[in-house]
Amino acid sequence: MTDASANPLLMPSPLPYQLPDYAHIRPAHYLPAFELAFEEHLQEISAITRVRSVPTFENTMVPLESSGRLLGDVARAFYTVASSDATAEIQQIEETLAPLMAAHEDAIQLDGALYARISMLHDRLDELSLDAEQRYLVQRWHREMTHAGAALDDAAKKHLTELNTQLSTLTTAFDKNLLGDTNELAVVFDDASELEGLSDGELSAAAQAAADRGLEGKHLVTLVLPTGHPYLASLTDRAARERIMTASRSRASRGNENDNRATLLQIVRLRAERAALLGYDSHAAYVTADETAGTPEAVHDLLRRLAAPAARNASREQAALEASAGTAVTAADWAFSTEKVRQAEYAIDTAALRPWFEAERVLRDGVFFAATKLYGITFTERDDLRAHHADARVFEVHNEDGSPQGLYILDLYTRDTKRGGAWMNSIVDQSALRGTKAVVVNNLNVSKPASGPTLLSLDEVNTLFHEFGHALHGLFATVSFPHFAGTEVFRDFVEFPSQVNEMWMLWPEVLDNYARHIETGEPLPAEIVEKLHASEAFNQxxxxxxxxxxxxxxxxxxxxxxxxxxxxxxxxxxxxxxLADIGLDNPAVPTRYSSTYFQHVFSGGYSAAYYSYIWSEVLDADTVEWFKEHGGLTRANGDRFRSLLLGVGGSKDPLEAYRDFRGRDADIAPLLKRRGLDG
Incomplete structure (x- = not known):
């Protein structure tokens, strides 16, 4: 084991907000730090369960929430790197770590003595003088441990641990296979003429990506996580579009060493077996039992209710596209044809809007500006602080009164070692008990031009606003216990704050502040803004x-x-x-993710929970209506949303928190109207 005194992960960080000292952390430091952290955490739990006196909140829950701090710090520092800069060495560490982490989590969640103490507290809740957060902490720990299998007998627990260990290894392998095949399938173009329709910045990024792989003079189009690629809307060469679409849809299903089919089938089998062991009919039943949805039937009812009108609308859109194009429209053609019709019907060319969306201006004068208007917070870039990668930028966040709120880190650009998609994660969780403030990261996958400014697509602007909504959720939590920090809420609620934050992208005051032409400084013309709003239901x-x-x-x-x-x-x-069963099997409208590259559910945290986006959007659309009814971008509205929803983190039932904010349960009508499903 590495000398603890020489391992920066095993010493308090000297940096503000306990940001990990990434400048001195090396891959060789991670596994020794994990080993020591595992041991320390188990000793802390043992100290709780050895107490012979009657369980109290002070002798059980407080030390429980104080335990595992070193492990949490090391894990968040490592997994930030593992998702955004997964070199071969980091991948090997993650593969080694996966079963160890699963076994350790089971050792805590399935600890019979700990469960007995928490159960005794849970049985006596009404006799204890606890505040609302303390009471909910007991309830959640008891529910989560029960859900994890703490009430099983020893033989069943042993089998459960074996299943969890196998699953951790398989999900890690799925992710590694997907990253490897995604990199292998990046499409090489010998001549720039094949990429006609791309902007100078996009061509520059493709040329640089090729050069980085030793392909001088060529252009390389790397793949994004969803089936559709943003370049498909611009490329005039149909063969080029087909090559990109074919590559995208074949990921991890080509019969090579990165094929994920056998891996995902084994994941499905083991998850179903684990669910049965825990007393559930299926993994979906197991997952939804501890979400706001409650049952898979509730999820299925919503999805089926929305699928039929959505499919009808897609068929109508396809007919219109084919009438305009004068030919059949394939999946590879859809985005390109859509842009042609959008231009014809609304006179909007979304690709031509990029000069108004320079990344730095979108960030500072759009995303940050809206947050300042709503919440009074300000952002100061800290060039003296190094994050997990050289491309990642660190900003210190202060409240209006000057008090520190935390750190925000933006890692904007794509790279071969970074997983696809966009996400937020926490490096340090806020907790009054531990005296910590939040450090959060937003990751995107924007192509980095070889030189000059980064111009974003409309979708990328939306993604930045979305992910920043998650960041605000993490930054604003004001809870005592780390168990409830930031985005530690039910999975089918976690997307709600991020979806709400998207509304400010086209809010007049915000848009006028950031959407300025890169060369002339002119605002986005009012007629284009009107057409963007008019076309919001287009292609829905x-x-x-x-x-x-x-x-x-x-x-x-x-x-x-x-x-x-x-x-x-x-x-x-x-x-x-x-897909045929639900009537969504139109070849021209492929699923956003096919099984072999469905990272969210086979290696991420969304298994049986990808419905969460539309489930949360019911709350989101209803909340947007509330903001419009109450004056929009005001401090009063921001303070209410912050205090009653973002600030509570996971410290109360999320639907109860929503009722506190809205005064009632959410209405689905605004969602149906937004997506054109109310006809």
């Missing part, structure tokens, strides 16, 4: 269908019982059958 049949198809695919895999999951399943056949 496609967008809703491709999302719902993925959400249904997730439910189909994870609604299998143990017997069904153990059958000899063909991945492509199962997927086709599932």
């Amino acid at each position: 049949g496609f967008e809703t269908s491709e999302y719902l198809a993925a959400a249904w695919l997730d439910q189909a895999w994870h609604s299998l019982d143990q017997q069904q999951a153990s059958e000899d399943l063909d991945v492509a056949g199962f997927e086709a059958s599932a």
Whole structure:
């Protein structure tokens, strides 16, 4: 083991807000730090369970919430790197760590003595003088440990631990396979003429990506996580579009060493087996039992209710596209044809809008500006602080009164070692008990031009606002216990704050402040803004269908019982059958993620929960209506949203928090109207 005194992960960070000292952390430091942290955490739990006196909140819950601090610090520091800069060395560490981490989590969650103490507290809740957060902490720990299997007998616990260990290894392998095949399938173009339609910045990024791989004079288009690639809307060469779409859809299903089919089938089998062991009919039943949805039937009802009108709208859109194009429209053509029709009907060329969306201005004069207007917070870049990668930028966040709130880190650009998509994660959790403030990271995958400014697409601007909503959730939590920090809420609620934050992207005061032409400084013309609003429901049949198809695919895999999951399943056949079952099998409207590259559910935290986006959007759309009714971008509105929703983190039932804010349960009507499903 590495000398602890020489391992920066095992010493208090000398940096503000306890930001890990990444400048001195080396890959060799991680595993020794984890080993020591595992041991320390187990000793802390043992000290709690050895207490012979009657369990109290002070002798059980307080030390429980204080325990595992070193492990949490090391894990958050490592997994930030593992997701955004997964070199071969980091990947090997993650593979080694996966079963160790699963075993350790089981050792805590399944600890019979700890569960007994918490159960005694839970049984006596009404006799204890606890405040609301303390009471909810007991309830959540008891519920989560029960849900994890703490009430099982020893033989069942042993089998459960074996299943969890296997699953941790398989999900890590899925992620590694996907990253490897995504890099291998990046599409090489010999001549820039094949990429006609891309902007100078996009061509520069493609040329630089090729040069980085030793392909001087060529252009390389790297793949994004979803099925559709943003370049498909601009490329005039149909063959180029087909090459990109074919590469995207074949990821991790080509029969090579990165093929994920056998891996995902084994994941499905083991999850179904684990669910049965825990007393549930399926993995979906197990997952939803501890979400706001409650049951997979509730999820299925919502998805089916939305799927039929979405599919009808997509079919109408397809007919209009084909009439305009004078030919059949394939999945590779859809985005390009859509832009042509959008230009014809609304006179909007979204690709031509990039000069108004320079990344730095979007960040400072858009995302940060809206947050200042709503919440009074300000952002100061800290060039003296180094984050997990050289491209990542660190900003200190202060409240209006000058008090420090935490650190915000933005890692904007794509790279071969970074997983696809966009996400937020926490490096340091806020907790009054531990005296910590939040350090949060936003990761995106924007192509980095070889030189000059970074110009964002409309979708990338939306993604930045979305992910910043997660960041605010993490930054604003004001809780005592780390168990409730920031985004530690039910999975089908966590997307709600981020979706709400998207509304400010086109809010007049915000848009006018950031959408300025890179060369002239002129604002985005008013007529274009009007057309953007007028076209908000345009192409919603496609967008809703491709999302719902993925959400249904997730439910189909994870609604299998143990017997069904153990059958000899063909991945492509199962997927086709599932999509036909819900009527979302239009070849021109492919699922947002096919099974072999569905990272959210086979290696991320969204298994049987990808429905969460649309489930949360019911709350989001209803909240947008509230903001509009109450004056929009005001401090009073921001303070209410911050105090009653963002600030509570996970310290109370999320639907109760929503009722505190809205005064009632959410109404689905605004969502149906937004997506054009109310007709």
